[in-house]
């Protein structure tokens with residue numbers, strides 16, 4: 794199964810990118826790609842003048858091609874990051890409804906005690922219009938994420954690994970459904 798990962802944080806050492814790495818390890822896909830969400834800010838004038846940027850077309854194609862998608866979002870002021878919302882908005886401007894019926898697992902890594910729970914709700918709302926098949930759980934919310942991974946980028950807590958494995962198993966089952 795081909796798996797695509799989206800990280801709502803662009804920074805190199807993002808804990809959400811590490812979480813995607815763990816999700817990939819536990820899903821064990823035949824192929825894995827991490828999407829590049831470092832896109833220009835959506836601007837209708839840019840779209841009118843130059844059309845959809847190539848990076849957005851690539852992203853939409855990756856979404857369409859994937860059997861399953863994992864999205865790891867940070868929590869920024871109790872919501873998702875602008876990076877992630879911007880990517881969702883750009884992709885919504887492409888043809889072909891790439892998210893429709895796509896099996897999607899969402900997860901979060903955040904500094905706060907709730908591990909990004911509110912960002913996950915916000916993400917569900919943001920994606921509702923695209924009609925993906927977003928799993929309802931188990932919820933993977935990594936709190937105090939700056940200390941949740943070891944030097945090799947592996948999740949430290951046994952409970953997190955167990956929940957993430959369950960979520961990845963549920964994602965595989967959703968692909969086969």
Ligand SMILES: Cc1cc2nc3c(=O)[nH]c(=O)nc-3n(C[C@H](O)[C@H](O)[C@H](O)COP(=O)(O)O)c2cc1C
Pocket residue numbers: 802803804806807808809810867868869870871872902903904905906907908909938939
């Ligand atoms: C603009 C901004 C707003 C933030 N708001 C929250 C928040 O509401 N809740 C929270 O738990 N952490 C918040 N944080 C801290 C992030 O959870 C933390 O930076 C986290 O490591 C980001 O994910 P990353 O490691 O993948 O970059 C915020 C960080 C930034 C930069």
